[in-house]
Amino acid sequence: MVATYPGTVSPLRGLDPFGEAERDVWHGREQERDELAKMVIADGFRAGLLYGEPGVGKTSLVRAGLIPHLRDHGIVALACEDLSQPAYSFAAGLSAFGIQPQSNEQPVMFVTRAVANAVAGQQFVFVIDDVDLLCMDDRASAELADLFARVVSRSGGRARFLFVCAQERMHALGSIERRTGSLFPPSNRYELTRLSPTAASKILDRVLALSGVAADPALAEAVVQGVGHGHPMLAADLQIAAMAMRDLKISSLQALARIGGPSELESAWLHEACRATGNERSALRLCAELAADTGGPIAPRSGDQVIRRINLDLAFGQQALITLEQRGVITRGDPSGATWILRHEILAVRVRELTAPARAAARQAYDLLGSKTNNKSRLKLRELRKLKTEGIAPITPEEQDVVARSKRYYLMIAGAIAALPIVIIIIIWISMSGRVFFGLQQEVGGEHVMVRGGRAGLSSFFWLPGSFGETVADTGLTRSMVTPEAWKKIDAQELGGTRDDWDGNLSSIMAPQLAGLVDYATTGNEQTLDALKKAAKDADDQAELLISLRPIARGGAAEVAYVESALTSKSPAVQRAAIATAGGAARRRTDAYHDTLTKALISNDQELRRIAFASVRSLGERGRTLFAKALEGNPDSSARRELLVEVSTINVEDSSSATNAVSVLADPDASPALRERAKTQIRGALATAP
Known part of the structure; x- marks a missing residue:
């Protein structure tokens, strides 16, 4: 076991999980740890499941909370360190406790014997984190199922297994249950939920203070409210915010306001990390390639292949990978650094959204180089500069020849100009x-x-x-x-x-599109809107059109149909733009897009619901009506839970915060958003108890 003392380690872990070495600075989940420990050591328990959203803090709870807690109480608690060899991993863990295998004894048999021959009353807890990833390997799944069956059947109740997986991939556990039978009755399942705003504020304040970033509870609360908008938060989002504040040197509310507020922290952090490589746009493309959607969980990828795929200079690409690793954006997939992966899977979607402009600009430059190569024509001086700006390096001999020939041409021009007489x-x-x-x-x-x-x-x-x-x-x-x-x-x-x-x-x-937007804004001509829709060829174009329509949306039938079709798009950028357009029209026109926003509030797509909640919340009184109407639409359990939280939060705030609202209005440094919210609370309080 590792002994630590306050002050020797930092609670600012970034996107790396807390381990046993950080148990003294791991904070805020003690109740969940105790509840989980009680479930694991209960009589009759043989296997259980800990699940939750990616980034909610499952691994930290297990490694910094549960395992040290169980060991403190005399229980042999082991974590599987190698998902490809679970039996070998647990055998190595038992050896560290002084239990040694016999000569040529297989890991499964050794673990089974060690548990079966243990002294009476000795309990063993085997923890398999990321078991959903292990289940993708049939051999590892079979080995784990065999280990579980042998150990549990011969342990006399001394062995317990705790499986940990992402909520969205719980279906993957079927490959184990088919071999062992049902493992997880409802009483043996534990869901780790997001942190409440109050708890998140306390944790973030502690992280900032102990890591030397800032010691201001008001700053921590402002960040939590700005990032989470009053909703429960992921533990990973707190760490990202803390990393951003450390790297951007934000230690006051004034410094936070200068970057655009808490909602800009993640974007500013990513761009600052990429800027540290020396070429921000190329580094953004590197991150985007590592975040590319492969149809499954993110996996390590060859660094050299990624660099070549996006036409970056090899030396720059290798240096950029190391810099991004130091900034906490990516990590090595193997000790040698041959493969790389995003630091955490929650970054994948966010990186794809934040790097969309850089990818589009690089695609244009790459197409330009390819076109010149095919035509065997020369690059213009501006085009050469564009290739350098975007970090596009010629890879094939043909591309290298085009670039070299163009450079020679302009060098010859420069020499000729230098030789011209002064009269010219x-x-x-x-x-x-x-x-x-x-x-x-x-x-x-x-x-x-x-x-x-x-x-x-x-x-x-x-x-x-x-x-x-x-x-x-x-x-x-x-x-x-x-x-x-x-x-x-x-x-x-x-x-x-x-x-x-x-x-x-x-x-x-x-451009004709600008004329079309002006025509639609002034006349509402649906034929014009139809022409604009046809001109939008892909997801990026659709998102751009929806953003352009936002300030001029009228709520017509054809327009509503287009926005609702955009909500079914697989692109988060298109969905976000569609909700923003509907919300913008709803703010200007009281009868516009109510049904559209209501459908989005009860959508099965969690990300779409999150965007819709943020948009509807800005509608004030009409937003409350929409939340209530959405509750009447028979949403699924997840959407209903979120709607109930929203409605109950509004009711509590309206009935008990009039005094705080007056103090906000009296504060000259209060933001416009806080002032508007305070006014709404005072109006509600006066209407309830004049």
Whole structure:
């Protein structure tokens, strides 16, 4: 056993589980530990199941809570350290307790003998964490079933088995139960649920204080409320928030507000970790590839294969993997670092959402290089810079030849320019004076069409005096607002004019979609909406269209049908955008999207329900009506439980927090969201007891 003392280890574990070495800083789940221990040591118990959502804290509860607690009470408690060899793992654990195998004795027989020959009253608890992953291996499943049958049948009640698995993969345990019979009656199942906001605030405050990040209970409470929106939270989300605050050096409410509030912590943490590699966009693509949806649990992947798949420089990719490991985003799949995997499976969906823009930009650059290679044409100087910005490295000999040939070409141009007589330079300067061209510049939200001084096609001479290449104006136009043909010409710096009349060219470069959105916003023409839908080819396009419709949604029949069809999409980004569009229309129009939001509240898709809850909650009084209406729609048990929590929370807050609401309104530093909530509580209190 490992002895630890307060102060020697940190409770900021990131996405790594607490172990026995961290038992003294593991905190907040003592009641669950005691209840689980009581179940395991009860008379007649032979096998039980601990289950819960990924990231809820099952492994930490078992390794830092239950196992040390049982050992303190004289019970031999062992965890399976190698899921591919459960019998060997438990045999090694018994050897550590001083029980030695006989010569050439098989692990299964050794474990069976050790338990059967133990002194009277000695109890053994065998814990198999992530048993759902073990069940994917038929050989390991058969070995575990055989071990269980032999040990339990000969132990005289001294041996107990505790299986731990993710709630969403409990069906995988069927491969063991088919061999052993039913293992988990209801009395032997224990569900580990999310942490309540109050408990989460206390735990986060303790983690921040003991890890030296911040000692401010109000800050911890603000983070919990901002991330969880008043709902129970995963233990993993608390650790992610703490990591983000440590890495971003956030120790006050003011610093938290500067990054956009608690809801931006996870995104800011991921981008900061990727920025530490030296090329943020390439590192984001690396994370996205490791998070790619493979139709099952995430698994370790070859680092070199991942790097080559997304056309990254091998040296940079290997260095980036190590940096991301140090930042707690990924971990090694094997000790040598040949394979890599996300630090925790809850990151997979979130990383895919947060890296969507980087993947789209890289896909464009990759397609550009492939097109030039197929056509055996030369890259333009701007295109070369784009490949470098996106971290796209040529892999095949053909791609390398295109890049090398393009570089030689521009080096030759540079040499020729250096040799030109001064009179030619003067002529070029005169030709650029009084001229402007349209170009692209990366801004918040994407590239903007900018107006810069100079002549299109002469960017190589912007070093001449005269403010050439500097921004004259920002048109505000992004890629979605410009026709593809015009965008290509702007990207190639082929469009321009004089400083006096450049604004007259804007109407000729705007995209048809922008015109369609303006037409639909002003007339509600459903034919226009139909044309916009047809132009959305994939999930990213659909999400972009729904986001564009959000401020102009009218709640018409065709529009409602489109939003409801988007809710059935497999893309979380499309679902989020559809709910946001419905919620936006509902906030502006009292009769819009009520049925759509009600259906989403009772959906079988937990992620969709979470998004719908956040949207409906912002509707105030009408949102309460929708929550109540959803309860009447006969939802399943999970949705009903969440709705009951929401309704009961609202009722409690409305009836008992008028005094707190007054103090919030009196606080000059209170956020607009808190002030609005306080006003609603005071109005409810006055209506109930004037």
